[in-house]
Amino acid sequence: MSAVAPDVVARFRSVLGHFCTGVAVVTACEDGEPVGFACQSFAALSLEPPLVLFCPAKSSRTWPVIERTGSFAVNVLADDQRDVSVAFGARGVDKFSMVAWHSAPSGAPLLDGALTWVDCAVEAVHEAGDHDVVVGRVTALGEVSDARPLLFYRGRYTVTESEPVGEMFTWPRPDDWF
Numbered sequence: 001m002s003a004v005a006p007d008v009v010a011r012f013r014s015v016l017g018h019f020c021t022g023v024a025v026v027t028a029c030e031d032g033e034p035v036g037f038a039c040q041s042f043a044a045l046s047l048e049p050p051l052v053l054f055c056p057a058k059s060s061r062t063w064p065v066i067e068r069t070g071s072f073a074v075n076v077l078a079d080d081q082r083d084v085s086v087a088f089g090a091r092g093v094d095k096f097s098m099v100a101w102h103s104a105p106s107g108a109p110l111l112d113g114a115l116t117w118v119d120c121a122v123e124a125v126h127e128a129g130d131h132d133v134v135v136g137r138v139t140a141l142g143e144v145s146d147a148r149p150l151l152f153y154r155g156r157y158t159v160t161e162s163e164p165v166g167e168m169f170t171w172p173r174p175d176d177w178f
Contacts, residue, residue, distance in 0.1 A: 023150045023157070025075045025088045026054055027101075027109040028066040034096045034109045037062040038089035040152050041131070042074055050138035052118055055131045061091070063132065070122050072136060073108035076115040077150040082157050084111065085150060105140045115149055117142035 004012075027036035041055035052074065056063035066072050077085055087095050100112040104119040111117075120136030127133075151158045 021152050023077045023081075023085050023152050024054070025077060025084065025111060025114075026056070026062075026066065026072050027075060027111070028069040028072045029103070029107045029109060030065050030069050034101070035062050035065045036075075036088055036095055036109060038085045039074075042076075045135060051123060052120060052136045052138060053133055054136070055128065055133050057131050059130070063134075067122060067125065067134075069108075071106035071108060071139070072120055072122065072134075073104045073106065073110055074118045074120070074136075075109075075111040076117065077111075078113060078115045078145065079148040079150050081111075081113055081150055084113075085157070110142065114142075115145045115147055 021040040022042065024039050024042045025036050026039045026042070027034060029035070037056070037060060039054050039056070041053075043053055045051040045053045054074065056066075084099055087093055087098050096109065101109040102112070104110050104117065106119050106121070108119060118136075118138055119140035119142075120138055122134060123137040124135040125132050126135075
């Protein structure tokens with residue numbers, strides 16, 4: 001594998017930083033010990049069957065633990081959970097000491113205050129550069145909140161305006177959206 005020039009990496013980050021993403025925390029529990037990490041690369045993949053994906057870095061110390069458990073939960077963070085995102089994005093921190101949680105059907109931690117959650121079984125893992133692409137089969141879904149999501153845009157946290165999404169966009173083919 002050839003190294004990518006630093007200027008190309010910087011330009012890649014800058015360009016893709018203009019794509020706004022939600023912020024989630026992927027969690028699991030191994031031998032009674034909760035683990036988790038902050039994740040921006042989470043997306044719906046398929047409606048039939050219901051599949052999602054996320055992309056952990058190959059350097060992640062948490063992903064191998066989650067992979068061993070064979071299941072995980074994705075906690076979609078609310079706009080008032082920046083501190084949760086920061087904690088779950090750091091190494092060497094007792095991430096679960098700062099947030100209350102309870103167990104999903106799989107046993108994975110569900111973070112109190114999250115907008116919603118998705119419980120999954122690991123369906124497939126594909127190598128992709130310096131990350132893996134993890135496909136999860138959805139096994140349970142949480143209730144949804146009316147709170148606003150925590151978003152990441154151009155290297156910073158942001159939130160949506162108070163205008164409901166349905167009033168912001170008109171899409172001619174709603175069946176194209178999840």
